[in-house]
Structure formats: structure tokens, C-alpha cells
Amino acid sequence: MLDRTSQAAGTIVSTRPTEWPTVILALVIHGGFFALTWWWQSLSPVVAIIVGGWLIAWHGSLQHEVIHGHPTGKQGINDAIGSIPLSLWLPYPIYRESHLEHHRDEYLTDPIEDPESSYFTKAAWEQLGATGRLLARWNTTLFGRLTIGPAVMLLSFLGQEWWLIRTNEPGRRRIWAEHGIGVAALLCWAILVCGVPLWLYLAFIYTGAAMTRLRSYAEHRYADSHEERTAIVENSRLFGLLFLYNNLHVLHHRRPGISWYRLPEVYRKNRETLVQSNGGLVYDGYWDIARRFFLKPHDDPTHPHHS
Template sequence: MLDRTSQGAATPSRSTEWPTVILAIVIHGGFLALTWWWQSLPLIVAVLAGGWLIAWHGSLQHEVIHGHPTGSQAINDAIGSLPLSLWLPYPIYKEGHLEHHRDEYLTDPIEDPESSYVTKAAWEQLGAAGRLLARWNTTLLGRLTIGPAVMLLSFLGQEWRLVRANEPGRRLIWATHGIGVAVVLLWVVIVCDLPLWLYLGFVYAGAAMTRLRSYAEHRYAENHEERTAIVENSHLFGLLFLYNNLHVLHHRRPGISWYRLPTVYRHEREMLVRSNGGLVYDGYWDIARRFFLKPHDDPTHPRHS
């Protein structure tokens, strides 16, 4: 059994979860195989497969943050620490994601590190061009195309300011992360002779797939329990996202292992749908139908001036 802490972490108190261990082997093994034999694949297949594996690895990182698959968080962190995406240090992701699990602050652009909203003051500072891009980024097409670039540039700019200000521990995190990135690129570029531009294509495709998952996960509502969505009937993307598409259940009980989420959801569906105010989508095609060229929400948060 796993207990939930105040920030949504799982306290390991059980034996090793072998499905997740096998999953980690499949993801890392698939990455090694793809980068080794990439030249035998059509370019588009290589990019899609690379994006899938990098996004899948991000889903695995999310799983280990919540205390899986072993009773040792140090081992769990080691499983998720390899920076296949290049841009996101695992310790920063872990810290920010656990803060995100303070559900009373969900969507708040100040308190929730994963919020897609901005304050009205920040909105005014964007300027006309920035506001145009921000509005485009609220459509699904925008989120899949410019969304990864917006996310990466915003994150790296913020981190650069923290590093320059000598935020305690930040320089060490980035130095350690740099070593991991060097190891990944040594394998990819030197050993496998995979062009850096192509690997960056893998990274961008993976970020786009991840942005699909997060696009409609949350929206502001007065009741914080109604700020988290459910995406049903998504078998392929459900596997890619390790069933994090059943997002209300994950937020209510973040200690549940990914492979148990569908069964638990089926048993508790009525209660979960009632608790989130019926914020349910019938697969990602339903989200695309509604929001492909239409904004999911106003980018400014209604509670911040």
C-alpha cells in the first residue's frame, strides 16, 4: 500500500513492481536499439519512434517521482535520471511536479509550476507579438507545433536567471545534468553517428507528444477538484502516457502504479466523474475535434491581476 504525502509523493512501502522494471528495460533498450540502427529506418519512422521513446521515458520519470517501482527512492531516482530529453534535469522536474500536486493551487501561475496560465500583468508584458503566440499556443495545433519551443525557451530562460543569481544548489544540478547530457550525446552522436539535428528532432517530437498529454489536463474552476480532466478511451496514448490521461484518479491517489490505474478507474468511475464536475473527454480525437483551432481556455488566470 502507498500513502499520499501532502505534495503527492508516494511513500514506498512495498516490494518491487516488476511491470515497471520491465517497462524501464524496454524504454532504455528501445532507445539503444533505435539510435544504433537508425540508418535502417525511413527518416519519418525514426523521428516518430525517437519521439515516442523520449516521451515514454518522460512518463517513466513521472512514475519514479511518485515512488515506483522499488521501495528505495534512491534507486527509483536512478532509474529516471538519464536525460534523454536533454533539456530537463530530473531533480528540477521532480521538485516542480511534487509542488504541482498541491491540488488547492492547481492552475495558479504563481503556485503551480506546471500551470499554462499567466497573470494579467505578465500578459501585458508579452507585447502584441507575444500575446499572438500565446493565443496560438492555447489551440491544440499551436500546442503541438510551437508549444514545445515555448515550453523549452521559457524553462531555460527561467533557469538561466536562477543560475546567474546563484540560486542554492542550481549550479550543481545543472553541472550534474550536463554530465548526463554529455553521456547521452557521446552515445548518440559519436558512437551511433546519429546527426545532432536529427536527435534534436527526436527531442522535439517527444516534447510535442508530451504537450498533447498536458494540453487539456487542467483548466481553472472555482472548486479545485473540478480543475483536473479525464481522457477516456485512449489505448495507444494511454500506454504512452502510462495512463496519466486518467488524471483525476492520479491526482486523488498518486501512489497507484500505472498498470493498475485503468482497473481502479473502471471501479471508481462514477465517483471520479462526479467529483471533477464531468470534465471528461472521449479520447484525444475528442480534444482535437473541440480545440484543434480553437483555444482551450483564456491564457490569463482569472484570480490574478
């Protein structure tokens, strides 16, 4: 029987045993990052960028995992694991707060209530201007999401954060100050100790953001019933591992406390129920998504309830 957990965050299990696969994964990701930055000169720039992007995206998947209460029963330890800022631009406390808001499923895709929505209100759409609307439409295609999508995401996020800092949003300056210390330490290691060029590290970040945008591209789509707004991407072993099986997204929203390495088995046992519950919003791997939406929009960029 698959039922929805009453704790969307999945974070309050003080008796939860340590999940060693996730601990090992964290060691692999962080160890891989330090190995890459130390031996980067032994790789071609293209290989280094692909490996660096994979590690950055994988680390984002790990952060998502610890937000939901893994790998230990003590959230302070989990947060410490997730707070190392490999991507540089996203403070973990901000990600944690906004992602838990995203798990209010009744508001999924709403551009005002859902902080991870890709939709616009009519007023916001009109304020974009002709060039902005052109770029936004491009960003609704998979090609656009992988090329300009990371830049749109980064600039939009940093612009919003700069406004919150300038208006003295409570706690924001402290979060960014603490985040800045971690960023400075990482850059000292990568650039000063290891000699990684800044452009190469930024390429790691952009590539990792593009990989993450692939995962989120078709995760949600507006439907009248909020239970039908979350997709499933099946048959994706490589990207499934990169995304820690968050491609089985409707299961994650229904049971956010399930560990990443248990998701495939639970999904297989409950596939019929899950597919029925989300109205059959299922893709046969990311090639299926590319085939449908590489140069075609995934959806209208304006939200139907804010038009």
C-alpha cells in the first residue's frame, strides 16, 4: 500500500539508522571533486568539464537527498554534509527552505506559491518585453533549457537574492556571509593550491547546472489536479544515478522520505498505482523527452490561473 507521508520534508526521524550507501556516495562525490581539482591537468579540458559538471550536478542531487532527512537521523549532520558549496552560487539554507516550500503539492507549478515553478504570471510575462519573451519561449524547449537555461536560472536567482540583501531581508546577509566563507575556502583550494583556471571551474558549474536543468525540465506540468502535475521518467540508468532516481519524481513527491537507493524497487512494486495517480505522465527516458521537446516548447510559459 503506497500512501503519502505526512511529513513532506521527511526530516524528523531521530531514530533513523545511518544510511551507509548515502554516506559512501557523499565520500565519492567530495573525494572525486578534490581528485579532479588536484589532477585536472592530466585530463583534456573537455573531459575535465564533463567530469566536473557531473560532480557538481551529483552534489546537487546529494544536497536534495540531505534536505529530506538523509543519511542520518540528525538533521544537523545531514545539513553539514549538504552545506559544502561546490556549485558556489547556491547557499544550502536557501535551497533547503525553497525546496521544502516546493513540496506543498497543492501549489505545484504556481508561479507565486511554488519557488521551483517555471511558469510566469501574466504581469511578469508582459514585463519581460519582446526580447525577454523570446528568450523565455526558447527556454521552454529542451535545447534552450540546456543552453541558456543555466544562465537564466543563475542570473534570476542572484538578482532576487541581491534585492533581498539590499532590502535587509532578515537572516539573508548572515546566510550569504557564511556561504561566502565556504566559497572562499573552495576557491583557494581549487585556484590557488591546485591551479585550476577560474574559467574552467565556471565551466564545471555551468555544465553541472545544465545537467540539473535536464532533470527538472519535464518534472512538472500544470494540470487541474495537482496529483497529475508531476512526471515520471523511466528507463534512465545513467541519468537516474546522477539524479539519485529523482527522475521517478511522482514517487518522490508522494514519499519524500524514501532513500534514493530504494526508489527504483519501490517504484517497480507500485508502478501501476503511481502511473494511474499522475494521469499517465510518463516518459521513456530522457531521449523520449528530447525527441518530443528538443526544439518544441514543453508547455505555454504563462500559468493558466495567472493569465
